[in-house]
Amino acid sequence: MRSAKATSTSVRKQWFDQATLALVTNAQERAMKAKTKKQGAKDLAREARQRSSQLSTSSDTVGVSFAGAAFQADYFSSKFAKRGMLVYSIIQDLLSKSSSLINGSDEITVASFGGGPGTDAAGIVWIQKEFFPNCTVECTLFDYETSWKRYVKTLDSLFGDAVNVNFRPCDVTQPVNSDANRHVCEVDTMDILLFCYVCHETSSRQTTLQFYTDIALNAKSGAFVILADVKTTSKRCLEEVATTMIQARRIERLNLSKPPNAEVICDIDMVHLETLPQVSINAIAGIASCCYVQSMDVAFDMGITFGKAVGQKHVFITHGHIDHIKALPGHVGERALNKMAPATYYVPKHLTENIKQILAAYESMTEAALPANIVGVEAGMSFRISSTVLVKAFATVHRVPSLGYVAYRVSRQLKPEYVGLDREELIALRKAKVLIENEVLIPEVAYTGDTQIDFFDSSNEENNADFLRANDKTSPAKATERGHIHVQQLLAMQYRFENQHVVLTHFSARYSLPVLEKLLTFDPSIQPQLWIAHGQFSTSLYCSRD
Incomplete structure (x- = not known):
């Protein structure tokens, strides 16, 4: 039903x-x-x-x-x-x-x-x-x-x-x-x-x-x-x-x-997961992929766009495959139609001219301006998109050049030497322009895009964030050949997850949600709360031990 x-x-x-x-x-x-x-x-x-x-x-x-x-x-x-x-x-x-x-x-x-x-x-x-x-x-x-x-x-x-x-x-x-x-x-x-x-x-x-x-x-x-x-x-x-x-x-x-x-009637777009922060996603392999985190004003990939996804001002693209990027012109156009400020699109550096040409072609066809800020990205680059959010790019392993992204929550902590001082002393130091705080980056959301299992390394800080994206294909060998992750590879490494939430998505359209629930037989004792997001459906497999 x-x-x-x-x-x-x-x-x-x-x-x-x-x-x-x-x-x-x-x-x-x-x-x-x-x-x-x-x-x-x-x-x-x-x-x-x-x-x-x-x-x-x-x-x-x-x-x-x-x-x-x-x-x-x-x-x-x-x-x-x-x-x-x-x-x-x-x-x-x-x-x-x-x-x-x-x-x-x-x-x-x-x-x-x-x-x-x-x-x-x-x-x-x-x-x-x-x-x-x-x-x-x-x-x-x-x-x-x-x-x-x-x-x-x-x-x-x-x-x-x-x-x-x-x-x-x-x-x-x-x-x-x-x-x-x-x-x-x-x-x-x-x-x-x-x-x-x-x-x-x-x-x-x-x-x-x-x-x-x-x-x-x-x-x-x-x-x-x-x-x-x-x-x-x-x-x-x-x-x-x-x-x-x-x-x-x-x-x-x-x-x-x-x-x-x-x-509300037209808001039939994304699955809204009860994660912290809340992640909204719609993804099916080869068809579409988009994820956004409204509280951080970011979206990852733009293979489909609905409702509040249009409102995200910072869009990070992982690679140039059509199911990850085809709705980008639509995102630009809908923002322009609604008189919203131009969004910034962070794309792998080698795609910048392609994106500009695509938007120029649409401008020519529609005879209307499509304002957008296009930023070329390489692995290791960081972007401070607000006073509380920083996004960092990292390399992934796919059959075309690709990136993943980590969105960090930025907070401040007193430097150890100033811990214990009373309020008046701290105010005096600030007035004297003494830097008394360190900026702390807390990884909250990691988005991998399409990638092989080789990407995963538990020592990478991006894998300690709250969102990991994976893909299931016919066989492990075929998955690797195509630059994706197989469910067997994922199950083999389930005990290495140190996340609060792991979201598995972008499965083939040939699978239904009940079939995926049977395939993904994770050990109930593992720490993260596991989610499956498949098109417009989602389910939670197990809850965290905490």
Whole structure:
């Protein structure tokens, strides 16, 4: 069951990624055709980002135009998956308790108000797939911005047989019977009525909320109404709209298991291990590898990037294999999109020019700046990334040049000759600019990247940190040939570990978590707490004797 859920989550995310790319590409192509001599593509992209920055996930959209293909490309890129997943999460939550909430007849009809970009309908696609696979869904996108209509064909293609979409103009700030809403019809036949990210705008422009009163009075019995937003500042607006509809007609309010939050819904990225410091990781051999330690503001490798991994300002790359580095441009781009300061990427020195060329190619393709600081690294080099964190590179043994990294916690201790002095004496020495403390480096997290077992030497301080990365392959000889570690080699040296935590990850995709648990038969008496991190799953094998 657990594996099936993870597979579904992974497939769903992949679908959203592909759909987002298709819509962004469509919009960018339209933007290129529309550019003029007065305003080039770079200017269009810059203006689009400026307008997009005025919109938070739910901010008041009064005065912000949704027109323009460049802006719409930016909108699809930043919000399509989040908003689609929000709708999916809400309905999935309710249907998991009672699937009879929606009548699963041959056809389900949906009205998506403010849903012109198709984000809400995208969430409905996955509701259809998981709960009503034998039903067809007809979804009408109602929106004030009529230019969203140009993407209906692309949406229809993406949604396939799951959901059919059509577009109609609408203004939720005007009564339903107004001329502006002459195309708002058949509301009395709709099974689901979606109002996502529109309540805030409506309540700020129309205090009577007549549109919602009209919808409540005309909706058919048993219709499912969803008012959704994720910002605290919009809760008042949602409550006002809900109260207005309840006053117009008897409506039963349903409770969610968990309040919707777009950031949390999309945070399906990494396994968060209960280590100290906490390590978050997603790694499968040949597919992807990324580990980050949020408390230290560091990430190791960038073969995949999600959620909070984007927030890490210091990224250390072990080697150039694609499963360890392919998401680096995405990390740069997402930080730029979110107006975050450029991150620093520490890469093996021989890869610096390659990385710069890759980013330059992406800049050329997207016609947008991708600011990044690229630093070449050799074994033995150290980088002080904050007052309390220092990262040191060390050599590993792989079939291509590779490095590992140790993240140290920096602390200070009184020099022996000053121990025992009272506070006033110490203050006087500091005022006299006497160095009375030694800087102490405590190894906390070691990350090896892909490496042979030859790397390990218990005398190396990096192996006394709290994180060791290993790999399992077909045979010890084959593992060595490919520059990796075999599970048999790991088991043979288990008694040499002096760590608090040992995390084993980056296994082949052909293994499931239960199989790995059986393979890794460590002695329960060994000191470290052992973890297996495999893709989106993790498990703890044994606890420390302490």
